[in-house]
Amino acid sequence: MTSTLEHQTIDPHTQDFLDEAKASKFDFHSISIKAAGDERLKTAINSAVMRQYTGRQLRLLELPDSEGLRTLAGDIKGHALDYLDYYLVQTKQAVERNGGQVHFARTGEEAKRIIFDIIDKANCKSCIKSKSMVSEEIELAHALEARGMDVVETDLGEFIVQIDHDKPSHLVSPIVHKDRASIGKSFAEYFGTPFTDDPEKLTKQARVYLRDKFRRADFGMTGGNFVVAETGQVCVVENEGNARQSITTPRVLVSLIGIEKLVPRLADLAVMLKLLARSATGQPFTVYTNLFGGPQQEGEKDGPEEFHLVFLDNGRTEILGSEYRETLRCIRCGACLNACPIYRKIGGHAYGSIYPGPIGALITPLFQGLGNFKDLPQASSLCGACYEACPVKINIPKHLINMRKDIVSQHLNHPMERVIYRMWAWALKSPFLYGAISAMQKFELRRRAKKTGWVKSVPFPGSGWTQIRDMPAPAAKTFHEMWRGK
Amino acid sequence: MTVLEKVSAALGRTSPLLEAPIPPAISEPLVRLVHSDIGLPELFAKRAEENKMHVTACNVEDLMGHLIGFLRETGCRKIALPISRLLDGLEVVKQLNHAGFEAKRWDQMTLDELYDYDCGVTDVTYAVAETGSLVIRASAKHGRSLSLVPPIHVAILEPKNFLPDLVDVFDRLAKDGGAGNINFITGPSKTSDIEMNLVVGVHGPCQVQLFILQ
Structure with missing residues (x-):
């Protein structure tokens, strides 16, 4: 020895x-x-x-x-x-x-x-x-x-x-x-x-x-x-x-x-x-x-x-001077980890820092840079169990949402994500475009679901969803169509 | 910038605040769990036993008989004690030596020697009924290690030691003044680190025996 x-x-x-x-x-x-x-x-x-x-x-x-x-x-x-x-x-x-x-x-x-x-x-x-x-x-x-x-x-x-x-x-x-x-x-x-x-x-x-x-x-x-x-x-x-x-x-x-x-x-x-x-x-x-x-x-x-x-x-001191001051109340009791459905499934090491769980998902990006840990604020279902468990009432879900906003405003999200959202915003502004796109979407999804009633695969980026779960086929009539035809 | 300057800047001040701020009022009904002074030794004993300490209530005359019986049963030979009004008054050292133990007071040993002792027999500063905790304020007479280093700790409690709630303890400690070393002891040393299995006796005493004088 x-x-x-x-x-x-x-x-x-x-x-x-x-x-x-x-x-x-x-x-x-x-x-x-x-x-x-x-x-x-x-x-x-x-x-x-x-x-x-x-x-x-x-x-x-x-x-x-x-x-x-x-x-x-x-x-x-x-x-x-x-x-x-x-x-x-x-x-x-x-x-x-x-x-x-x-x-x-x-x-x-x-x-x-x-x-x-x-x-x-x-x-x-x-x-x-x-x-x-x-x-x-x-x-x-x-x-x-x-x-x-x-x-x-x-x-x-x-x-x-x-x-x-x-x-x-x-x-x-x-x-x-x-x-x-x-x-x-x-x-x-x-x-x-x-x-x-x-x-x-x-x-x-x-x-x-x-x-x-x-x-x-x-x-x-x-x-x-x-x-x-x-x-x-x-x-x-x-x-x-x-x-x-x-x-x-x-x-x-x-x-x-x-x-x-x-x-x-x-x-x-x-x-x-x-x-x-x-x-x-x-x-x-x-x-x-x-x-x-x-x-x-x-x-x-x-x-x-x-x-x-x-x-x-x-x-x-940087955190103290920011909108995240409240996170410094943490007394490191671990109650939010124990309450978190995500922590329970993946454990502490997956968070890549010594502060795991919901509080870690907040303070690790604050300590080590949001750019390096931009996935962590997403590692939450925002169910609020952490907030409910916190003995000093740190509103963890609220701060996680704010941090997600920071990711968008600092352009740390994927460029593809930004393009898609911009297109979506543009389409939503025009009733004609909205109707045309949803009609196309409905047609394509119903075609793909023809045999089983379930959509099992779609092209990228939707494939990220269908890789792990199936999606039910959309209804034959959209709500808009039903409303108009009533 | 120094850390203090950075803190002031983060709080929107150009220099540290000098005027004392007023902290939130502590609402007693919210914090206090034990509201009565009646039956404190009984409540304390219940909580202490829940925390795996052994409690024996006895009269002053019976104390030495109980203590010697316990020390023989547990195979203790070398006993360390603080310089204490209570223990000195009861002539505990003298009686233990008379009964064949090797008992010494804190002023007759070094810290290193204490590691070879089997048991520390101490008095306490306070006993908290709410949590079943012993509170010991260390001093030149009462070494910090006496209730820590020997594998068995025996504490002797007097009626005046009992306080209802943690609220009362911190109130007393604030009034007592002095910032020395204060230890709350709530059971034998334990761990649940390995697969949440409770194991008693890690780095502190493996056994804590209390005698409550009536």
Whole structure:
């Protein structure tokens, strides 16, 4: 066993997705077709997310007025965003009062430089890292490893992702796409032990291995679910205790957090925490809710000697200044993923980014450019289940529609699509043309459907439709004809 | 532009806002789930058990008998404790050592040594009836790791610890002031990462035993 995690094996399943995602341009269409045809993947994802989804629905019934509470939670996050400049300054002052340091990073690169600097100054060698979407966003763990640091992901799911050189596929449950057999195989290879697929035994194995890491690590990394501006405290919720280890045992602690995570007051946490775990996993409350705001105080023997809070922008200020500000309310609970009929069929990797599902379809194009991910806003049936599930009431369908408008107004759609719509608009303006075209269309479609009553193929671009479904033959008389002849 | 300048610009301001904005009012009927102060230990015990903690209610005189019985049953030998008015008052360290355990207070050990301990026996700052959570504020006397590193955590609760709702806890924490380390503990450490199978005992304690003093 080597001290750093060297990766001999890559989950071939994920590799396929990643290769396709990387191949010149992200092609959601072909990746999703492939994912939707994968029964093993679909079963794994469905059984996991349906459990969280029904759990959420039951847990929300415990609240006197879940609708009202969600509105309040959305208002609190919305308020913090509307006055983010004030609250960021307030947080900075509070953290400094607690003896910690605050850094602001414009980009992922800048955040990494700040963190490398902290590591070099404090001469740290071994990092225990707890689960954080932001560090995935800037691929921090890889960057630290590349600099020769011993980095270990300590959340069980993320640890499995790390030893497999895989990618998380869900905001809360990173390995919903994996079954126990493949995890057992990875553990057997990584630890050189006999194969087992018993979750108890696998967890025990990871516990023993990571406990030794916790004991020796000198550098802790976390993200943050919330930052309380008035006290400068970071709030991290979890079930395993690994984040608690990261903030307690190493002598240097860095929390890398997006600037949008602020709430004004401690009292706001009562609102947010009552919704977060219920929405995420259907638990009333997580096992550990950790609040920390600075280095160890006078006389304390544990806790970090140095505490750094690194606030990351990385495109967030652009979103803040746009019509999509509301999307920054997201608390990464994953409820919209679990509710989404599309996510349930294709899983997280198909979205081509670490933020999958309906919220990912929105923020990935915002973070990485609409031109690169223009298929994602289309990856929704606009059924509204995500909006209904969202604990901070982000109107995801509305924003997806606006983003589709952006695609058209920025001419990012297919030229053929633009031509067809222009022709259609032109034809619709003239009753004569409209009548002539619909008569021709009716004639041709009825001819094609003569034998069975079903149209089985039409020329391009309509073939895109008939490739996967048949269309009933149009009626003998159009509505117009019936109206005239009545 | 710095990040702060970019934020102000995105919000349509030329410099950061200096005047404190007024956050949305928190309507209590919307947020509060536990409305009464009556029966808090009972409600707490119910919720704590739902979260897979073991709860024993006992009198002060019976505590040591129960505690020693539990520690023997679970095969604990080395016991770590905070410096605490409650535990010191009950002379827990002395009695445990007398009963053959190796019990030490936080001021007599290092963090690294704590990894070799079998059990942490602590008091708590608050106990939340709504969620069945223990709230512990760390200090020089009460190490952050005492309820985290040893595989078994035993907590001793007094009647004055109980609060009805999370609303009350955050209200108290705000009034207590100080921003140190605060941990909410709601059960033994657990995970459902592998095919949604619940496994108890990951990186934190595998077992949490509570004694509620009456």
